[in-house]
Amino acid sequence: MNKKGKVYSYGTAILAAFEYLLEKYPEVFVIGQGLWSPWYVGTSMTDLDKRFGKNRVIDTPVSESACTGAAVGAALAGMKPIVVHPRLDFMLYAMDAVINQAAKWSHMTGGQAHPGMTIRAIINRGGEQGAQHSQALHAWFAHVPGLRVVMPSTVADARDLLISAVLCRDPVLYIDDRWLYEQEEHLLPVVERNLSMERPECIRNGTDLTIVGSGHATSLALNAAHELEKKGISAEVIDLRVLNPFHPEEVIKSVTRTGRLLAVDGGWGPCGVAAEVIASVSEFVSPHLIKSPPVRVTIPFAPAPTASNLESVYYPTVDLVIRKAEMLCE
Amino acid sequence: MTGNSFELNTLADPKKFHGELDLAGTSTKCLRDYMASMLRIRLAEQQLAFGRREGFIGGPVHLGVGQEAVAVGVSKHLRASDRVFGAHRSHSHLLALGSSIFGLFAEVLGRNAGHSRGMGGSMHLWDQPRGFYGSVPIVAGTVPLAVGAGLAAKLQQSDDVAVSYLGDGAMEEGVVHESINLASINDIPVIFVVENNLFASHMHISTRQPTDSTARFAAANGVAHKVVDGNDVVAVASAAGDLIERARAGKGPGFIEAVTFRWYGHVDWREDIDVGLHRSTEELNNWRERDPIRRLRDAMLSARVWTEQDDGELEARLREEVSSAWEQAMQAPYPPIEALMDRVYYQGEQT
Numbered sequence: 001m002n003k004k005g006k007v008y009s010y011g012t013a014i015l016a017a018f019e020y021l022l023e024k025y026p027e028v029f030v031i032g033q034g035l036w037s038p039w040y041v042g043t044s045m046t047d048l049d050k051r052f053g054k055n056r057v058i059d060t061p062v063s064e065s066a067c068t069g070a071a072v073g074a075a076l077a078g079m080k081p082i083v084v085h086p087r088l089d090f091m092l093y094a095m096d097a098v099i100n101q102a103a104k105w106s107h108m109t110g111g112q113a114h115p116g117m118t119i120r121a122i123i124n125r126g127g128e129q130g131a132q133h134s135q136a137l138h139a140w141f142a143h144v145p146g147l148r149v150v151m152p153s154t155v156a157d158a159r160d161l162l163i164s165a166v167l168c169r170d171p172v173l174y175i176d177d178r179w180l181y182e183q184e185e186h187l188l189p190v191v192e193r194n195l196s197m198e199r200p201e202c203i204r205n206g207t208d209l210t211i212v213g214s215g216h217a218t219s220l221a222l223n224a225a226h227e228l229e230k231k232g233i234s235a236e237v238i239d240l241r242v243l244n245p246f247h248p249e250e251v252i253k254s255v256t257r258t259g260r261l262l263a264v265d266g267g268w269g270p271c272g273v274a275a276e277v278i279a280s281v282s283e284f285v286s287p288h289l290i291k292s293p294p295v296r297v298t299i300p301f302a303p304a305p306t307a308s309n310l311e312s313v314y315y316p317t318v319d320l321v322i323r324k325a326e327m328l329c330e
Numbered sequence: 331m332t333g334n335s336f337e338l339n340t341l342a343d344p345k346k347f348h349g350e351l352d353l354a355g356t357s358t359k360c361l362r363d364y365m366a367s368m369l370r371i372r373l374a375e376q377q378l379a380f381g382r383r384e385g386f387i388g389g390p391v392h393l394g395v396g397q398e399a400v401a402v403g404v405s406k407h408l409r410a411s412d413r414v415f416g417a418h419r420s421h422s423h424l425l426a427l428g429s430s431i432f433g434l435f436a437e438v439l440g441r442n443a444g445h446s447r448g449m450g451g452s453m454h455l456w457d458q459p460r461g462f463y464g465s466v467p468i469v470a471g472t473v474p475l476a477v478g479a480g481l482a483a484k485l486q487q488s489d490d491v492a493v494s495y496l497g498d499g500a501m502e503e504g505v506v507h508e509s510i511n512l513a514s515i516n517d518i519p520v521i522f523v524v525e526n527n528l529f530a531s532h533m534h535i536s537t538r539q540p541t542d543s544t545a546r547f548a549a550a551n552g553v554a555h556k557v558v559d560g561n562d563v564v565a566v567a568s569a570a571g572d573l574i575e576r577a578r579a580g581k582g583p584g585f586i587e588a589v590t591f592r593w594y595g596h597v598d599w600r601e602d603i604d605v606g607l608h609r610s611t612e613e614l615n616n617w618r619e620r621d622p623i624r625r626l627r628d629a630m631l632s633a634r635v636w637t638e639q640d641d642g643e644l645e646a647r648l649r650e651e652v653s654s655a656w657e658q659a660m661q662a663p664y665p666p667i668e669a670l671m672d673r674v675y676y677q678g679e680q681t
Contacts, residue, residue, distance in 0.1 A: 070475070073479040074482040107674050109446050109464060
């Protein structure tokens with residue numbers, strides 16, 4: 001493990017990305033709800049308004065739709081805005097701005113204008129908050145051409161994918177996950193990367209099966225792989241990282257070798273990201289190489305509950321992933 | 331203003347405001363520019379009506395014939411670095427900035443030489459080099475975008491303004507209220523220009539809102555506002571000038587409600603039908619008496635700064651521009667098939 005560089009948590013890595021961008025690029029500004037409060041966004045935006053000013057870190061009225069649309073317009077006028085939604089659930093008020101305007105603007109103008117804004121939507125779930133404080137809707141946005149969608153699962157990606165997203169000329173939806181905020185890693189100084197070149201990555205090599213995840217699901221997959229090793233099962237883990245455009249090559253390469261696929265996703269099953277992973281494998285991996293039918297682990301097809309006993313069976317756990325992997329390998 | 335109850339009163343009375351304009355000391359050059367711009371827009375839109383009627387144009391065209399004075403009056407005070415956004419009925423908003431008629435015709439015909447390279451048609455126009463940042467048909471879709479472009483001007487420490495053209499129907503969308511509020515508390519240099527033509531598609535405003543002046547929403551949010559006869563280009567220009575100057579000076583957003591009427595139905599070329607329903611001939615004929623172009627012409631003739639000959643020459647020149655643009659556009663090639671996939675994302679060097 002690389003011991004060079006400073007230690008960051010996933011949350012403070014996001015903060016580091018904001019600091020880097022606000023310092024280096026005067027066109028960058030942040031707009032959203034809760035930005036002046038330390039409470040809404042965990043450790044990810046602490047004191048940014050004090051350091052860079054309230055005119056560059058703008059806390060807003062409760063107007064998701066107008067604020068997201070404003071970010072689109074500001075981007076067209078040459079700024080690099082980041083609009084922050086403390087919950088992906090709340091962002092649904094802004095669907096027109098994201099889907100009808102931002103995602104389509106390049107195509108509708110014949111490729112002459114590009115609203116290169118970044119929408120940061122935070123998934124936070126559990127804690128008995130219930131159905132409207134818990135959703136992972138990345139699959140919806142992965143379905144729309146013109147919108148790039150990224151979901152960091154590592155500390156490094158939390159920082160670097162946000163930087164790449166903001167510097168990208170296309171509109172990007174960056175989805176981070178509160179359940180990952182305490183993860184820690186050493187990070188080297190920032191090297192700017194081209195978002196359009198980013199791809200899914202194999203983050204753990206293995207031979208018996210391929211486990212695919214994104215965001216928090218990748219963390220479940222990695223922890224499960226670690227335990228599976230002790231039981232004599234060698235799991236390869238692919239972290240999708242970029243959901244839109246969807247590039248299945250790394251998954252296909254892996255399943256061609258292992259012959260077994262377990263797709264883990266924090267969203268619902270039907271028409272979700274796990275479905276897309278499995279579809280890609282069905283299309284591109286020869287049937288004779290597949291040793292078992294693919295399996296997906298997702299949340300049950302119901303809105304999130306508030307009762308703690310229901311919560312404990314609702315969200316996928318490392319144990320569930322382990323059991324499904326074992327079944328797959330029987 | 332029309333008083334605390336926010337009713338348009340005589341402004342909405344089709345039998346009123348038929349007379350020639352009060353030129354209010356406007357320079358002759360300026361009046362000639364108004365005349366030329368309004369007539370140019372009208373002739374271009376009538377050509378589109380013809381094209382649609384005869385089947386040359388495949389998609390719907392939402393025409394603003396009769397409403398020309400609004401865009402022309404507002405645009406008097408705009409420059410190429412300003413940020414103008416429109417909606418589904420935006421041909422005049424585009425052309426009033428001096429944008430090419432050929433580009434508009436080619437776009438409506440889906441040709442690669444069109445303003446949006448044939449990818450947008452009548453309802454998705456673009457000419458950012460002239461300040462027209464874009465128009466889309468989602469009602470009120472561009473209103474928050476205009477607010478954002480205005481916010482950008484403020485952050486860029488420029489005195490550019492943003493303009494958001496919308497209709498009385500769009501005033502019923504929630505995002506408009508969010509946008510006015512946001513603009514107000516952040517002193518954003520954006521001008522909301524509401525073309526209140528009393529109709530949203532086939533529905534009269536009296537069936538949709540409790541009162542007919544939408545300026546009440548500006549007042550409710552502490553936004554400077556003016557309500558004008560939208561068919562009086564001098565009055566529109568005066569109101570717009572004041573609010574735009576204020577915004578450029580950092581005094582915050584403005585709201586103009588310009589009362590007007592469209593001579594055709596909601597979409598396409600028919601005067602008698604509005605989305606399947608018959609229109610009132612009497613109402614339309616009365617509104618045609620409030621013709622913004624005729625009223626300006628009459629005033630200029632009376633003031634002896636215009637002659638019948640000037641009129642003839644101008645019309646001939648503009649008809650030539652329009653017909654030549656149409657012929658050219660009809661010959662222009664379509665986008666290459668690759669354009670379908672190549673224009674989804676930015677194609678150049680990512681930073």
